[in-house]
Amino acid sequence: MEEELMSFAPRPAVQPWARVNTGRRIQILLASIVPILLTAAVILVTGLDRNVALMGVFLPLQLIAASAVGFRAFGRRGVGDAALIVFVVFFATFVLVLLASVVFSLVSQGAQAMSWGFFTQNNRYVSNTTSLEYGGVGHAIIGTLLVVGLTTVVTVPLGIAMAIYLTQSQSKTKGIIRTLTQAISGLPSVVAGLFILSIAITLDWQKSGFLGSMALLPLMLPTIARVAEEALRLVPVDLRYAALALGAPNYRAFFQVILPAAKSGLVTAILLGVARIIGETAPLILTVPISNGTSWDLFSGEIMTLPAYVYNYLGSAFVPSQNRAWGGALVLMILVAILFGSTRILSRSKSLKSKPTKEKASK
Amino acid sequence: MNSLAKASTLSSENISVWFGQRQVLSDVNLVFPANKVTALIGPSGCGKSTFIRTLNRMHELIPGAGLAGSVYLDGEDIYSEDFDAVSVRIKIGMVFQKPNPFPTMTIRDNILSGLRLSGRKIENGDEVVETSLRRASIWNEVKDRLNDQAISLSGGQQQRLCIARSLAMNPQVLLMDEPCSALDPGSTRRIEETIQELSSNMTIVIVTHNMQQAQRVSDQTAFFLADDNTPGGVVEFGATEQIFNGPIDQRTNDYVNGHFG
Amino acid sequence: MSESSVTKPAPVRRKLSAGPLSTGDKWFFRTTSIAANFAFVLVAFILIFLFIQALPALTSQGLPFVYGTEWNTQQEPIVMQIGPMIWGSLLIGAIGVVFATPLAVSLAYLIVFMLPSRLAKVATTLVDLLAALPSVIIGLWGLFVFSPVASEWGAILNKYLGWIPIFQVKSADNGFGGSPFIAGWIVAIMIVPIITSITREVFSQLDRDLINGALALGGSRFSTFRRVIFPTSAGAVVGGVLLGLGRALGETVAIFYVLQITFNINWGQILEPNGGAVASMILSKFGEATQEEVSGLIAAGLVLFILTLGINFIASIIVNRAQPWRKN
Numbered sequence: 001m002e003e004e005l006m007s008f009a010p011r012p013a014v015q016p017w018a019r020v021n022t023g024r025r026i027q028i029l030l031a032s033i034v035p036i037l038l039t040a041a042v043i044l045v046t047g048l049d050r051n052v053a054l055m056g057v058f059l060p061l062q063l064i065a066a067s068a069v070g071f072r073a074f075g076r077r078g079v080g081d082a083a084l085i086v087f088v089v090f091f092a093t094f095v096l097v098l099l100a101s102v103v104f105s106l107v108s109q110g111a112q113a114m115s116w117g118f119f120t121q122n123n124r125y126v127s128n129t130t131s132l133e134y135g136g137v138g139h140a141i142i143g144t145l146l147v148v149g150l151t152t153v154v155t156v157p158l159g160i161a162m163a164i165y166l167t168q169s170q171s172k173t174k175g176i177i178r179t180l181t182q183a184i185s186g187l188p189s190v191v192a193g194l195f196i197l198s199i200a201i202t203l204d205w206q207k208s209g210f211l212g213s214m215a216l217l218p219l220m221l222p223t224i225a226r227v228a229e230e231a232l233r234l235v236p237v238d239l240r241y242a243a244l245a246l247g248a249p250n251y252r253a254f255f256q257v258i259l260p261a262a263k264s265g266l267v268t269a270i271l272l273g274v275a276r277i278i279g280e281t282a283p284l285i286l287t288v289p290i291s292n293g294t295s296w297d298l299f300s301g302e303i304m305t306l307p308a309y310v311y312n313y314l315g316s317a318f319v320p321s322q323n324r325a326w327g328g329a330l331v332l333m334i335l336v337a338i339l340f341g342s343t344r345i346l347s348r349s350k351s352l353k354s355k356p357t358k359e360k361a362s363k
Numbered sequence: 364m365n366s367l368a369k370a371s372t373l374s375s376e377n378i379s380v381w382f383g384q385r386q387v388l389s390d391v392n393l394v395f396p397a398n399k400v401t402a403l404i405g406p407s408g409c410g411k412s413t414f415i416r417t418l419n420r421m422h423e424l425i426p427g428a429g430l431a432g433s434v435y436l437d438g439e440d441i442y443s444e445d446f447d448a449v450s451v452r453i454k455i456g457m458v459f460q461k462p463n464p465f466p467t468m469t470i471r472d473n474i475l476s477g478l479r480l481s482g483r484k485i486e487n488g489d490e491v492v493e494t495s496l497r498r499a500s501i502w503n504e505v506k507d508r509l510n511d512q513a514i515s516l517s518g519g520q521q522q523r524l525c526i527a528r529s530l531a532m533n534p535q536v537l538l539m540d541e542p543c544s545a546l547d548p549g550s551t552r553r554i555e556e557t558i559q560e561l562s563s564n565m566t567i568v569i570v571t572h573n574m575q576q577a578q579r580v581s582d583q584t585a586f587f588l589a590d591d592n593t594p595g596g597v598v599e600f601g602a603t604e605q606i607f608n609g610p611i612d613q614r615t616n617d618y619v620n621g622h623f624g
Numbered sequence: 625m626s627e628s629s630v631t632k633p634a635p636v637r638r639k640l641s642a643g644p645l646s647t648g649d650k651w652f653f654r655t656t657s658i659a660a661n662f663a664f665v666l667v668a669f670i671l672i673f674l675f676i677q678a679l680p681a682l683t684s685q686g687l688p689f690v691y692g693t694e695w696n697t698q699q700e701p702i703v704m705q706i707g708p709m710i711w712g713s714l715l716i717g718a719i720g721v722v723f724a725t726p727l728a729v730s731l732a733y734l735i736v737f738m739l740p741s742r743l744a745k746v747a748t749t750l751v752d753l754l755a756a757l758p759s760v761i762i763g764l765w766g767l768f769v770f771s772p773v774a775s776e777w778g779a780i781l782n783k784y785l786g787w788i789p790i791f792q793v794k795s796a797d798n799g800f801g802g803s804p805f806i807a808g809w810i811v812a813i814m815i816v817p818i819i820t821s822i823t824r825e826v827f828s829q830l831d832r833d834l835i836n837g838a839l840a841l842g843g844s845r846f847s848t849f850r851r852v853i854f855p856t857s858a859g860a861v862v863g864g865v866l867l868g869l870g871r872a873l874g875e876t877v878a879i880f881y882v883l884q885i886t887f888n889i890n891w892g893q894i895l896e897p898n899g900g901a902v903a904s905m906i907l908s909k910f911g912e913a914t915q916e917e918v919s920g921l922i923a924a925g926l927v928l929f930i931l932t933l934g935i936n937f938i939a940s941i942i943v944n945r946a947q948p949w950r951k952n
Contacts, residue, residue, distance in 0.1 A: 052780055080846030088738065091730035096747075098770075098813055099754050105769045106761065161659030169653060170426045173660075180663040186936035187670070187929065188874025189759075190903045194925035198673035201918070218666060242463045242525070245421060246532060247453035248480030251652035256480055260467040279758020282876040282907060307760045307877075314764055314881055322768070329761045340756050344749070381637065429637045442638060449646065 027069045035061035062086055106330050113327025122304075123292040128318040137328050139294035140309040143209065144335075146298050147288070147305055148278050150213035151220055156270055159224030163269075166225075167232045168254065185222035192218050193286030200287070207289050209298035212305070215283035224273040231265020232258065264350045268343045275339040279332055281307035306332045370397040370566045371437045371535040373418060373455070379594070380413055380422065381429030387413055389594035391432075393585055395536070400558060400567040402577035402603065405587030406623065410595035411570045412460075414587070415538050418568065419455040420448040436536070453481055456529035460541040462521035464513035464528070471509040473524060477532040491531050499527035500557045519550020526557065537561065539569040543576065555580050574619055578607055586615045670929075678923035680916065689920075690927060695887045697917055704920035706927065708889040712804065712899035713928070716879065717872040719808025719894060720815055725865055727812070728819035733849075735820075736827040748824070755817030759878040766810040767881040774809050775800040778895045793896045802884030802897035810882060811875050815868035822864030822943065826857040863943030870935040873928065876903035902928045 039058040043050060066086045070078030113132050122139035162181070166174055187195075196215040200207065235258050243253035259266075284305050290312060291302030306328055313325035373395040380388035388410045395401045403411045416422040418434055420441060433440045441451045464473050474492045478485050485491070492509065496502040501523040505516070513524060522542060529537060539558070543551040558567060558580050571577050577584055584606040589595030599606060599615045610616045617623060682689060685704055692705025731751060735744045778800030785791045793800070800806065830853060838848045883904050890899030906921045906928075913921060 049776070049780060051777055052784075074844065077844040077847060081844045084846045084849060085738075087726075088730040088733050091727050092734045092747075095727045095731055095754075095813075095816055096750065099750060101769060102754075102757065102762065102765045105765055109768075158659050158662060161656045162663065165653075165656035165660035169657065169660075171657070177660050177663045180667050182940060183933060183936065184663065184666060184670075186870055186874075186932050188876070188903055188925075188932055190874070190876040190906050191670075191674070191925040191929045194906070194922050195670045195674055197918075198677040198922055199669075201677055202673060218670070221666070236463070238459060238461060238463045239465060241421065241424070242459060242465070243476075243480050244424065245419065245452055245457040245459075246477035246480050246529065247449050248477075249449055249482075249646045249649045251648045252480050252482065254652070256476070257465055257467075261465075263467075275756055279760060281758070281760040282903070285907060286910060307758060310760050310764060311877060314760075314767065325764060329764050332758060333761060336756055336758065337753075340753065431637050447646075 024069075024073060027072065031062075031065035031069045035065050059086075059090065062090075103333075106326070106333055109323070109326035110330025110333075113323050114330070118327055119331070122294045123324075124294075126292065128316055128321050130320060132320055132323055132327075135324065137306065137309055137324075137331050139291070140304045140306045140328060141331065142294055142296065143303040143305040144278060144307075146296070146303070147209050147212050147284070148216065148274060150210065150298060151216040151277060152270070152274055154213070155217050155220045155224060155273065159221050159269070159273065160228045160266060162221075162225045163228035163232055164254065166229050168250065181222045181225050184218050185226075187218055189219060189280050190282040190286070192216070193283035196283070197286050206300065207287055208300055209288055209295075209303040209305075212284045212288035212303075213298065215287050216277040216280060219280060219283070220273045220277045223276045224269050227269035227272055228266055231262045231269060234265060235261045264346050268346050271339050271343045271346075275336055275343075278335060278339070279307050281311050284308050285311060306335075369535065370564055371454075372397045372435075373536050373566055373568070374435045375414075375418065375432065376435065377432035378414065378417055378434065379431040380410065380417060381427075382425065383427040383429075386594040387589075389596045391597050393597065393600060395566055395568050396583075397566050398562055398564065399582040400562045400569065400580055402581035402584045403568065403570045403587060404572070404574060404577050404584060404618075405589075405595075405598075406618070407572070409587045409589035411587050412540050415457075415540055415568060415570050418536075418538055419457055420451045421457065423448065449481070453532055454534055455536045455538060456532055456534035457538045457540065458522070458526050458529055458542045461545050462518060462525050464516070464521050464524050466512075466514050468513055469510045470505055470513050470516070470524060473513045473528050474531050477528055481532070495527040495531040496524075498530050498557075498561060499523045500553060500560070501527060517550075519546045519553065522546060522550065523554065523557065526554070530561075534565070536566045536568070539567065541570050541572060544572060551576070574607070578603060586610075586612075586618060588614060588618070674922060674926045674929070677919055678926045679919075681919035681923040684916075685920070685923075689923060693887060693889055697914070702916055702920075704917070704923075705887075706902060706905070706924045708887050709885075709900045709902040709905045709924065710927065710931070711889050711891075713873050713901040713903070713931075715890060715892070715894070715899065716804050716807045716811055716901055717869050719804055720811030720872045721865055721869050723809060723812035724816045724819055724868060725861075728816045728864075728868075729823050729861065731816070731820045732823035732827055735824055737845075737853075751817050751820050754813070755821075759814060759875060762810060762814060762878045763881055766806075766878060770810065771801045771806055771882055774806045778803060778805050781805075782895055790892045790894050792893055800895050800897070802882065803895050804890060804899055805894040807879040807883050807901065808894065810878050811872045814875060814878055815872050818868045818871055819861070819864045822867065823857065823861050826860040826864075827853065830856055859945065860943055863939050863941075866935055866939030866942060870932045870939060873932050873935065874903055875901070876907055880904045880907055 035058055038061055039053050042057050043053045063083060063086050066082035067079045070080075070082030072078070074081065115133070115136075117133070118136035119141065120138040121134070121136035123135040124139075126135035162177070165171075166178065193215045195218070196211050199205070199214075200211055205211065239257055239261060240253055243257045244250075248256070284307060288305065288308065289302040290304050290308050292304065293302075295301060295303040297303070309328040310325050310332065313321040313328065316322060316325070375391055375393050378388060378391040379386060391414055393401070403415065405411055413422065417430060422428050422430060430442070433442060435441070436451075436454065439446070441455075465476055468476060471488075471492050474495050475485055475488055478491070493502060493506075496505060501520060504520060505511075505524075513521065516524060522545075526537075526542070543554055546554070555576060558569065561567060562582075569577075569581065581603045583601060584603045585600040586598045586606060587595055588598045599610060599612045601611075606615060607619050610619060681704060684701065685692075688705055688707075690705075690710065691707040692703070693707045694703045694705050696703045731747070735747050735751075739747060781791045782793055782800070786793075834852055834856070835848060838852045879901060883900060884897040885900035885905055885908055886898050887900070888898055890896060902924055906924055909917065909921060
């Protein structure tokens with residue numbers, strides 16, 4: 001009785017087309033491993049330079065091996081496919097290895113400088129040879145928060161207002177404004193600094209953190225405007241129509257209906273804008289005098305920022321200073337990663353929320 | 364209990380409509396008497412939805428929109444300079460084809476949203492909410508969850524919520540653009556019952572693809588038609604009974620008997 | 625469709641006002657419109673102020689500013705010419721593009737056509753992370769970690785392929801750090817994400833039916849790529865590459881410490897530590913520049929801006945033309 005019942009149990013899904021026969025699997029495995037082993041052997045035996053071996057021995061061997069497998073499986077066209085796959089994987093891995101190298105070296109080199117003191121202290125009494133226990137990026141963190149903060153406070157309303165205009169109005173200049181915004185986004189960062197410098201020279205202003213904030217503005221504005229416009233565009237147009245049909249003037253329809261619906265997208269725009277400028281160095285070098293002490297004054301005097309900090313200690317021949325540069329870079333990257341991660345979390349929670357909940361049975 | 368608005372007579376006189384240079388409607392003359400339900404039927408693309416949007420001045424929101432003729436609400440031309448579009452839309456409400464409750468608001472806030480959006484002070488909010496939901500025949504289903512998110516409702520419930528939202532504005536006329544076409548038969552039936560209850564103190568104009576629906580709910584019917592590249596217009600307009608059982612025009616006859624469309 | 629429309633007069637269109645009606649609306653549109661027009665103001669300001677401060681240098685140096693090869697601030701009158709720098713920027717940018725394009729296209733192909741969707745999302749995130757890395761961090765890594773490795777590569781190229789002119793150097797003992805080769809690599813790393821993201825977008829918007837059609841006809845991966853994917857996406861990829869070039873020209877800090885700036889035009893010996901780049905030059909000379917020199921530096925920035933504007937403009941035309949479905 002039970003066997004008969006069992007025969008009605010649902011069978012696990014089978015995908016006959018995805019089955020790769022074991023013979024082929026072994027071939028692919030061999031084709032991947034053998035070239036590696038052979039190359040390693042060649043390096044050990046002949047002492048050939050690693051890089052030459054990679055390009056001159058491994059790659060050709062891998063190509064041959066993969067082509068052989070491809071040929072056996074699919075004939076002539078299998079060779080083309082195999083070559084394509086080998087090159088694509090090789091190049092892609094290359095990039096990912098480079099990225100991993102950046103992150104790894106940041107973490108490993110920067111870790112040396114990490115300590116609670118590093119985050120909170122400044123470098124007022126620190127010279128090139130002072131050991132890593134003393135000093136830190138406290139002043140640079142404060143400076144970055146102030147400078148970037150000012151830019152953000154000015155640019156965010158500007159960028160969002162631009163996005164509102166681009167999505168809500170029917171004027172004919174919209175296309176030109178978009179083109180201009182795109183042109184601004186192509187502004188090299190050093191030229192942004194030169195621009196503010198030009199203003200400062202013309203008006204005889206002193207260099208200050210404020211000028212640095214203004215130099216960052218044209219770099220932040222296009223990002224915010226673009227992402228905010230996309231966020232506003234994503235709001236379904238029938239929400240606006242529904243609000244207008246109820247007798248709403250445009251501005252109320254916007255603030256009460258469209259803006260709340262686009263909230264997470266707008267927050268993403270802000271985060272991305274901040275991430276874009278928080279690491280910008282060149283504009284600050286040109287407009288902001290640096291200091292080793294902590295400053296809270298954006299409008300006069302010297303102030304240190306994280307990118308300027310790294311730039312400052314980068315070129316030093318002294319090891320402690322170089323370590324400080326790594327430490328500062330690591331702090332900078334942590335900040336960028338936090339901003340970046342927040343946008344991912346935001347977008348994931350938004351897509352979870354907008355999944356339609358199961359329809360309840362209507363009575 | 365605040366009194367419900369008196370239903371009004373709406374009429375269109377020589378309405379012609381353009382999108383840019385293209386004329387899509389020509390000379391539409393219709394009368395929508397108070398307390399009656401009028402159905403607008405016709406094949407897709409013949410301008411019914413465009414026409415209904417001229418009745419509450421939603422048409423002009425489209426870039427390049429053009430219009431000729433007049434629409435009279437109780438004898439006054441809503442397109443005249445004495446009226447602004449916003450005040451027209453408060454008096455003439457609209458329910459759309461796809462239910463569109465405001466996703467960031469609760470059920471209760473959705474009902475009151477019209478009042479907030481038009482800048483009116485909310486007195487007796489709870490009363491307004493209950494009255495509107497009752498009129499839309501959905502009070503019993505949601506009375507215990509007024510603070511739930513509006514999008515947690517099913518499609519049919521959302522559409523009734525949208526109807527209640529429009530009713531909270533106390534309109535004199537209610538326009539409905541294929542309100543049931545995205546819904547299942549059960550919800551459709553319930554909304555049709557609601558329409559018939561509402562018409563006792565409201566004028567209703569409903570665009571529909573569904574001829575049986577038109578026959579069920581409407582007192583009079585207008586049949587729209589458009590040939591390729593010519594502007595659409597009304598072929599025949601009269602009591603529903605007559606349109607469906609004894610149409611004068613041959614084209615009307617063909618359409619209601621399913622020969623095309 | 626009235627029958628007697630022949631005799632009726634043409635209907636008169638009414639003026640429909642969909643404009644702002646209430647005072648609230650008026651302010652709403654006014655404020656946002658002012659904000660939007662700020663774009664005009666900003667671009668105008670940039671050009672005007674840069675020009676004002678660049679004018680002294682431009683008038684005193686004349687046209688040779690752009691193509692001359694001498695920069696001497698010790699003599700009177702001073703000579704400032706950025707020819708080698710412009711050439712260097714273009715050379716480094718070109719090298720960067722040559723390196724970056726196969727890398728980026730491969731990444732895009734991998735993500736769109738080879739990886740299962742979860743891994744594809746991870747890979748995309750990694751590429752976005754690379755894009756988000758500040759250039760000063762890349763500069764730091766470039767100087768201490770990458771430069772030695774790339775110098776090795778340069779040495780190998782010189783050793784085995786040194787007979788090809790571009791790989792020749794004056795002396796192999798100088799080391800290869802500071803050469804356009806290395807700077808080109810670093811710039812390549814920075815522009816890979818741009819090219820990847822545009823290529824990825826094009827690949828994923830390719831009509832799946834086209835690809836399925838090719839596969840149904842017995843096409844393989846490679847032939848589908850060659851005959852369907854590549855031709856359709858080539859235009860947009862070129863646009864993406866140009867955008868990357870525009871970005872590469874503006875790179876300042878990433879290659880600053882890696883370059884050795886000399887005022888000789890490095891015609892193409894990419895392994896030779898010779899030449900420079902406009903952006904990095906500006907930064908390097910800025911610290912001790914006199915007022916005259918600052919004007920020259922600003923002039924250099926203006927030239928660079930115009931150059932990148934031009935390239936970005938062409939790039940966006942190509943991208944928009946090649947992707948008509950993209951509403952920009």
